[in-house]
Amino acid sequence: MIGKLLALSFTLFTLxxxxxxxxxxIYLIPEGYEGYIYAFYNVKGAPKVEKEGEYEVHDINNKGxxxxxxxxxxxxxxxxxxxxxxxxxxxxxxxxxxxxxGGISGFEDDTDPTNKIDIISTYAEVIKEGCSQSFVSSGExxxxxxxxxxxGEVIETYYKSELRRMN
Numbered sequence: 001m002i003g004k005l006l007a008l009s010f011t012l013f014t015l016x017x018x019x020x021x022x023x024x025x026i027y028l029i030p031e032g033y034e035g036y037i038y039a040f041y042n043v044k045g046a047p048k049v050e051k052e053g054e055y056e057v058h059d060i061n062n063k064g065x066x067x068x069x070x071x072x073x074x075x076x077x078x079x080x081x082x083x084x085x086x087x088x089x090x091x092x093x094x095x096x097x098x099x100x101x102g103g104i105s106g107f108e109d110d111t112d113p114t115n116k117i118d119i120i121s122t123y124a125e126v127i128k129e130g131c132s133q134s135f136v137s138s139g140e141x142x143x144x145x146x147x148x149x150x151x152g153e154v155i156e157t158y159y160k161s162e163l164r165r166m167n
Contacts, residue, residue: 021074021075021076021077022074022076022077022078022079023073023074023075023076023077023078023079023080024054024055024056024074024079024080025039025055025056025057025058025073025074025079025080025081026052026055026056026057026058026080026081026082026083027039027058027060027066027080027081027082027083027124028057028058028059028060028083028085028091029060029082029083029084029085029094029126030060030061030062030084030085031084031085031086031087031092032084032128033060033062033064033084033126034126034127034128035064035125035126035146036064036102036123036124036125036126036146036147036150037060037064037065037066037123037124037125037126038064038065038066038121038122038123038147038150039058039065039066039067039068039073039121039122039123040065040066040067040068040119040120040121040151040154041068041070041071041072041073041119041120041121042069042070042071042072042118042119042120043067043068043069043119043154043158044069044115044117044158044159045069045158046067046068046069046158047068047069048068048069048070049068049070055081056070056074063150063153064150065150065153065154067154067158072120073104073120073122078101080101080124081093082094082096082098082099082124082126094126095131096136097131097132097133097135097136098126098127098128098131098135099124099125099126099136100124100125100127100135100136100138101124101136102122102123102124102125103122103123104120104121104122105120105121105122105123105147106118106119106120106121107119107121107151107155115159117155117159119151119154119155121151123147
C-alpha cells in the first residue's frame with residue numbers, strides 16, 4: 001500500500017536507555033477519546049514539538065494522532081503523562097491503568113529522493129472502562145489496519161500534497 005515498510009516494534013513497558021534518560025512526554029487527548037493514539041516524528045513540514053518545562057507536549061487530534069518535524073523521540077525510562085483535554089483546554093489526568101504503552105515503528109520510502117519519507121512513530125492505547133494493571137501489562141499489540149490508515153493519512157497530508165504543489 002505505502003511502499004517499503006520498515007516496522008520495528010518493541011514493547012515499551014519500560015525502555016531503559018543509557019545515562020538514565022527519561023521519555024518525559026505529555027499526551028493531550030481529546031476528552032472522551034478511546035483507542036490508539038500515535039505520535040509521528042520526522043514528518044517533513046510538520047511543526048516542531050513544543051515543551052512544557054522538561055516535557056514534550058503531544059497534542060493528539062480527534063483522529064488519534066500527533067505529528068512533528070522533530071527528528072526523533074526521547075528514549076529511556078517511560079515517564080509520560082496522559083491527560084484528557086476539554087474544549088476549554090482544561091486537563092484531567094488519565095489513570096495510569098487506563099493507558100497501555102505500545103511500541104516504536106518506522107516507515108521509510110526513498111523512491112522519490114526529493115521527497116524521501118523516514119518517519120518514526122510510537123503509540124499507546126487509551127480506554128475508559130476496564131482499566132487495570134492486567135490491561136496495562138497485556139501485550140495484545142496494535143491493530144495494523146488502524147495504524148496503516150493513520151500512517152497513510154499522514155503521508156497523504158505531508159508528502160503527497162507537497163508533490164501536488166510542486167507539479
